[in-house]
Amino acid sequence: MKAAVLKAVNEIGCETVAAPTLAPGDLLIKVRAATICGTDIRILRGRKTAGVRYPSVLGHEFSGEIADTGGHSQFHVGEAVAVCPAFACGSCDACTRGAENLCRNLVAMGYEIDGAFADYVRVPAQGVASGNVFPLPQGLSFEAAALAEPLSCVINGQERVGVALGDTVAVLGAGPIGLLHVQLAKLSGASKIIVSQRSALRREAALAAGADHVINPQDENVVERVRALTGGAGVDVAICAIGDPGLANDAIRMVRPRGRVSLFAGFVKGLQAELDVNAIHYSELVVTGAFGLTRRQFGLALDLIASGKINAPSLISHRFPLEDFTAAVATAEQGSAIKVAITST
Numbered sequence: 001m002k003a004a005v006l007k008a009v010n011e012i013g014c015e016t017v018a019a020p021t022l023a024p025g026d027l028l029i030k031v032r033a034a035t036i037c038g039t040d041i042r043i044l045r046g047r048k049t050a051g052v053r054y055p056s057v058l059g060h061e062f063s064g065e066i067a068d069t070g071g072h073s074q075f076h077v078g079e080a081v082a083v084c085p086a087f088a089c090g091s092c093d094a095c096t097r098g099a100e101n102l103c104r105n106l107v108a109m110g111y112e113i114d115g116a117f118a119d120y121v122r123v124p125a126q127g128v129a130s131g132n133v134f135p136l137p138q139g140l141s142f143e144a145a146a147l148a149e150p151l152s153c154v155i156n157g158q159e160r161v162g163v164a165l166g167d168t169v170a171v172l173g174a175g176p177i178g179l180l181h182v183q184l185a186k187l188s189g190a191s192k193i194i195v196s197q198r199s200a201l202r203r204e205a206a207l208a209a210g211a212d213h214v215i216n217p218q219d220e221n222v223v224e225r226v227r228a229l230t231g232g233a234g235v236d237v238a239i240c241a242i243g244d245p246g247l248a249n250d251a252i253r254m255v256r257p258r259g260r261v262s263l264f265a266g267f268v269k270g271l272q273a274e275l276d277v278n279a280i281h282y283s284e285l286v287v288t289g290a291f292g293l294t295r296r297q298f299g300l301a302l303d304l305i306a307s308g309k310i311n312a313p314s315l316i317s318h319r320f321p322l323e324d325f326t327a328a329v330a331t332a333e334q335g336s337a338i339k340v341a342i343t344s345t
């Protein structure tokens with residue numbers, strides 16, 4: 001089969017490799033759509049190294065058709081499925097407290113085991129047994145279903161930070177993740193959504209996704225503008241959808257007293273930042289992170305996409321066959337793309 005093999009930092013290309021060997025209970029999926037994530041780019045460029053192996057196959061946002069059921073009678077060959085790509089152990093202290101996304105023994109597809117930038121991908125028996133394989137709701141396209149993974153992470157982020165009816169929300173960054181935050185905040189009943197983003201194209205996309213105001217941080221002071229747009233009070237919730245520690249202070253300074261801040265985007269390993277701790281202290285702010293997703297959030301994400309409440313297809317700006325993986329990455333890295341999908345028929 002063909003696969004985009006990551007051989008080292010900055011070294012990836014499509015080549016012919018052996019198809020995955022299946023152990024008893026493993027499922028085999030013919031990949032129909034896999035989308036490129038910011039995390040894939042960070043891994044390729046060496047900005048994320050935890051859990052990364054060389055050589056390996058990346059790709060954790062995907063859907064496809066079952067090619068081998070692994071003996072599981074609830075599935076059939078040819079069935080359309082999506083996979084929640086993180087497998088929790090179910091018994092560590094994080095799992096028993098209901099935070100399976102923070103499982104100490106987490107096994108993630110596209111990291112610890114090979115992912116979906118390939119013709120076929122293996123889902124280990126553990127992931128099938130734990131209910132991580134989801135049949136696609138009727139009528140849901142493969143590429144839209146691939147976006148259930150990033151949407152799940154966004155749902156997790158907003159559950160942590162708490163976006164409620166009537167809240168004012170600022171989203172810093174309008175890449176695919178920022179745009180999903182905008183759509184989800186709108187769906188949750190946010191009364192005003194303000195987006196800060198340098199690229200004009202992405203500011204347009206933010207307005208289309210439901211933002212009420214967009215700010216170009218190169219032209220304006222974002223904190224002052226957000227305060228002006230909220231009658232001087234500041235927003236209820238600020239979400240950092242760009243992994244820039246400098247933005248954390250902007251976020252802290254643009255929320256109202258008792259406001260909430262989500263450091264949603266990942267940062268470069270080892271990065272430290274100076275935080276305005278007095279702003280947190282005196283205004284009783286809540287600052288939270290967000291990592292990964294749960295099976296419940298994945299099921300919800302599939303439903304929200306299938307019902308059209310979240311418009312996932314609007315995010316896919318480019319499509320490439322697996323053979324052109326290098327060109328797909330180049331496109332994903334330049335500013336004119338929103339989400340790049342690797343598709344096959």
Ligand SMILES: [Zn+2]
Nearest residue numbers: 037039061150
């Ligand atoms: Zn991702």
Ligand SMILES: [Zn+2]
Nearest residue numbers: 089092095103
């Ligand atoms: Zn666990």
